[in-house]
Structure formats: C-alpha cells, structure tokens
Amino acid sequence: MFEYSPAPESRSLVSFETSYGHFIGGKFTKPSNLYKTINPATEEVLAEISHGTDKDVDAAVKAARHAYEKVWSKLPGSERGKYLYRIARIIQERGRELAVAETLNNGKPIKETRDFDIPTVAAWFFYYAGWADKLDYAGLGANPKAHGVAAQVIPWNFPLMMLAWKVAPALAAGNTVVLKPAESTPLTALLFADICQQAELPEGVVNIITGYGDTGAALVKHPDVNKVAFTGSTDVGRVIAKAVAGSDKKVTLELGGKAANIVFDDAPLDQAVEGIINGIFFNQGHVCCAGSRLLVQESIQDEFLKKLKRRMEQLRVGDPMDKNTDIGAINSKAQLEKIDALVRQGVAEGGELWAPQCELPRNGFWFRPSLITGVSPANTVAREEIFGPVLSVMTFRTPAEAVTKANNTPFGLSAGIWTEKGSRILKLADQLNAGVVWANTFNQFDPTSPFGGFKESGYGREGGRHGLLAYLKGGN
C-alpha cells in the first residue's frame, strides 16, 4: 500500500510574541485588554492579543491622519512605489515564515498558504507598486488625489491576502490606512506590521488595530476616516453601510456569495470534477466566491456525482501543517457550529447528506467535505451562505433553466460554467448576474483583474485599475 508518511512543515519557521499590542504610528503599543488567539487545528494558544478600545482607534486614526498630512501625501508616487516594492520583496523573502504563521492561525493547509496565499499577497503589492507613479493614467485625469485615511476591516478566511488587497491599492493611491484584522486571525497582520518596520515605511502610514466587532465598528464610525473598505459577511456589511450613511465617507463592501457552478452534459468531465472540488473545498469552503451550488445537467447527474464522490474520497483532511493535506481545520468553533446547524437544516428539509468517512483529528474544529443532494431552490442550503466545505447539488434540464436557477439568489459574486461549447459560454456569461464568471475553471485570482459582486454581494471592485480607483477621489 502506498500510504503517504507524515510530511510536516517546520513549526520553528515562525516565532510569535507571547502578547501583542496595536501597531500605531510605527510602534507597537503596550499589550492591554488581552484575549487569546488559537490554532484552530489544535486549540493551542498562539499568543495574546489586545482588544482595541475607542481610545486605541482614535490614536490609530490620528497617527494615520498625521502621516497622511505630513509625509505620505507629500511623497512623489515613485517614492511610494519604492516602499511598496520593498514590502513585496520582503514578503517573498519571508514567505515560508508567513505561510507557516497563516496556517497556524487560520487552520488552512500549508500547501495553500505556501502555493497560493503568500504568492498572491506578494503579487498584489508588486502590481500596485507599479501603479504608484502612474496615477495620471488611471482614467481620472492628471494628479488624482487620495481620499486621506482609509479604515479597512478584513475577514479571517484569507487574513494576509485580504490585507494585501486592501493595503496595497490604498498606499499606491496615496492614502494612509488603519486596518483591523479579524479577531480570530490577527497574527499575520501583526507580522506585516513588523515588515512595515523592516521596510522603514514612514511611521503611521500603516496602522493595525486588533480586536472584535466593536473595535471595527469604532473604526468605521470614526469621524476622521475618509474611506471605508470592508470584506466579510452581508450582515456586518449592512451594519457598516448604515453606520456611514449620511457621512461623506466612500465605501467598498465585498460580502457574501452563493455561487452556482453549472455543468453541462458536454463538459470536460474530469476537469469539471476538479473544478467543482476546487470551487467548494478550497480553503475549507471559507471563500466568499465559493462554488457552493452545483447545477448539473440532469442527463449526466448520476455519472457526474459518481466521479465527484470518488474524487472526494481522495481528499486528505487533517493536520494543516502536513504538506499533503488538502483540507484543513474550520477556523473557529462558532463557524463550525454555524456550518453544522445549516447542514442539519438542509437534511431536515429533505436533502441527502454524503461525506467520505475520513478520520478527523480529535482536537480542533473539523468538518468533513460534504455533498447535499436532492436540494431544491427553496431549501435553506440552496439560499444561505454556509461558508464551509458543503456543496448543495441541484439539477437543470435546459440552459435557460440553468440561468434562472443560478440567478435565483440574493447574492451575485461569482459563477462557473463548464461546457466545451464556446458560444454557450459567451451567452451564459452575459446572462449570469455575477461579478466574476469563470469558464472551465474556478477560483482564479490575479491582481490585474477586478473582483467584486452584484446585489447582496456588495459594491465596489478590488483588484486591477478598478480597485485603484476606489482609493482615489472621483473614482467611486
């Protein structure tokens, strides 16, 4: 038997402080008001983190304002670009350390942090570094101006990558930032603070304030913030939109999704199986654009599900630090409970649950990669974002029915089409209400390509020139 021996990445590549303060004005504050951050795969405490108060938020915004007025807005774009290039290079140099840190704090497999998250983070900084001295060509005329201080609140699913998506364009455009990472995954943001020091970024250009939802609320409500960018759940997005309504703050929201992955009977089946697997089980399904609804043409349903199940049996669930792990830990107990509750409801409403009987570790938070078949558009698991490794399977008979079912959701972030027929791809891409439509592939991200949603998936775009405009006056 060819069983893979354990191949663990080295834990010693990263060392955390026992406790962290906030990063304000280029320095770490004294740790205070502490809570614990853990490794969700083992429940081991990694460090203690400061829970930011209104006072901390105010100090961070003041530092950002000061840096904006005195330093950053006065630097030529080419100088800002140099700092961004330097940060990008340091991220590459410290790539293994960052990958290990991300895996320990988030629970996602080292394979993904090493091959996807961290390279994407570096790519984002390199890309926006290039824009810093070319803002005249962004489409807003000569000398476009930054907003000023940007308040950025990011989720726990791609902690450092979401930081890069927010910080890189903001700095390139000439803003200074106050960023709040998610309460459960602050460690790579704090390592990023260290990278800012290493790059000798002027004090106060990047400020990082840790804490829970109340800290984030204080940040987005702060009167001296000019721009608010948030990625996370639609519920919190609504709260933020209300909080800033009536002010002149600019807002970008990147919220939830319930993407349909549509497989036609003429699809390249083996690759479609891979795409469906990647679409829903990548990052434990903690992906806003996850392909969480499979729409498969009725005529190939049995054959396709057989292939899909066989492939799911191959998925290796377990220790995220093992280089051969495909699916890691669920990020938190709360998220695990939410997934579990939604799946139970799906079964109660008549769905049939299937999962490979892989062994799960005893500590930590785990959920088997799962399929729910026999789902109808009226079921909860077809409508609500589960944000976990759970695929809801529905069928369709004609292309028109596929489009109707795919669009029948309050969300509109992404969609996938699987067919060998090029003309069908073009027609459906036009008809699907989604910010991104992938054809014969899924979950492809590139810094040059704008990303964002329709309807309850939010507004504004990140990435590419569009993502830059969101940080310039007149851009949104």
Added chain:
Amino acid sequence: MRSISPEAIVGSRITNQSLRRWLHSLPGVDKVGLEARAASLGTRSIKTASKAWALDAAIKMMDLTTLEGMDTPERVKSLCLKALTPDPTDLSTPRPAAICVYGDMVKYAKATLKDSGVYVAAVATAFPSGRASLRVKLEDTKDAVRAGADEIDMVIDRGAFLAGEYLEVYKQIVAVKEACKRNDGSYAHLKVILETGELQTYDNIRRASYLAMLAGGDFIKTSTGKVTVNATIPITMLMLQAVRDWYEETGELIGVKPAGGIRTAKDAIKYLVVVRETAGETWLNPDLFRFGASSLLNDVLMQRQKLKTGHYSGPDYVTVD
C-alpha cells in the same frame, strides 16, 4: 477472454463511422485543467517509509530498456545481468518487471534471463514509425513471439489515426493481437504505443486510448521514446483516467506504461502519486503499470542507497549497464 464484445461497447457493428461516432462522443479534455491537476499532484511530499515503498515499487514496475541501432548481444546480456542483480551491494533490491529490446535481441535476452521471472518485451510492428505494410508488421510480431518474447510493444498507425481512419487502426491492433498468439494457444502480452507526441492533442490521446482498449490491447503506452515529446505527467494522468473509466464500464483491467524521458527517482515518484490518486491502488502493480526507461534505474538505486545509509553515494557506486 473478454466478457463484453466490442460491438456491445460501441453499440453497433464496428465500422469506421460507428467508431468515429463512439470516439467523438467521449467527454472532451480541458488542457488547462488537466495540466493544473497534474502540477498540483506534483507537489505531494513523499518522505521516509512512503518513499522507500515508492522506490522499490518503481523498480518492480520498470521495463529496463535498450532500443538503439548499436545494440549488440553483449550489450543486451549486460543489461539482463543488471536486471537480475540491480544493486550488488544490496541483494534485497527488487528486480525490474522486464527487459525491453528490439525483436532480434529477444533470443539473447531470453538466454540470460531464462525463467528468472524478469520478462522479455520486444518492440515490433516496424517500431518506431510503424510505416510498413500490415504483412510486415505481423511478421515482425510473430518473429519476436517465436523467439520467446513475453510481451509485445506495438505502435499504432498514427497516420491512419490522424486521417480519421479509425477502423484501419483498430483492425491493425486486432491483427497484431492475433499474431501474439503462441502455439500453445496462450498470448504474448500486448502493449499498444499511441505515440502521444505525434497525436498532439489530449482529445486525440483519449480517443486513441479507447480505440486501443477496444481492440484488445492489454496495456496502453505513451511513447516510443524516439520523438520530441515523450511521456508527460498530464498525458499519463489522462490515460489512467481512461483505464479507470474503461474498467468501470467493462470490468476489464488495462495497464498504462509511460515511456521516454523519465530519468529521475523524483519523477518516478510523481508518476506513482498520479497512479494512486487517479486510477487507484489497484493499478500500483507491475501487471497494470510500467515505466519504460533506461537511465531511471540507476537514479532510483542511488536514492535507495541514500535512504538506507543516510548519505548520497554517487554514480561510481551503482553499476553501469
């Protein structure tokens, strides 16, 4: 032999038109997706006990090959002796599955290998181009079988395949299979070389795989080793998908042999990972998976020594063949 007839599989009498309809109804292959999956399996980290298992398995699944114009009886004998004792410093080293030679060298290989359990495979049918009349190809095959070849590695008529003459390709394989029949009624094992580097597209490779399986090939093999592009991981993965699906449809187990360009133990282990995660454990068996290679053995032996002793030896510590 087989419980299900070609006509039943195709769903009609075998004509060029019915073969075309059947082959063109197979699901397409998306190049980007196939290659991405192959690359992602290439990142599997195979260490310690699993590596030791894989190195031994790679040797047991090897067709140790010499296919040169300059081959001589002495050269073939030397290679056979190497197969019998791959590593004189470690007699626990397993033996390769077979020696692969040209037809006229079969008798020399047989004379050395005798009933050691190491098979003799002969390339036949106007290898490598396959450009000869069917009569010549059949005689080439019969000649090797008469000389004692246990296995025949034939080439398909790529010209006919690319011209859409599927029936011609099919008929030739069927005829060669018949030429593999020995006097006692048993058959030499037939490996069908698709020469994937000349078929070029993944869709063609899938169709050629199905055509070869339909015609009765026991193995489908990627390449002759004589063209620019030989075995690759994505091509091998595609052929493994084909044999897996074929088994589900017909209950017949068909083998896969990547050949040409596999030179390092690291590469070989990547192939074994692809076998395990595409077709499954059943195919991790010399009866169903082979490597066609010449220089691979020594690299595997060096890695094996490294794993046992903890340090690298070097090319002077493995025998030349």
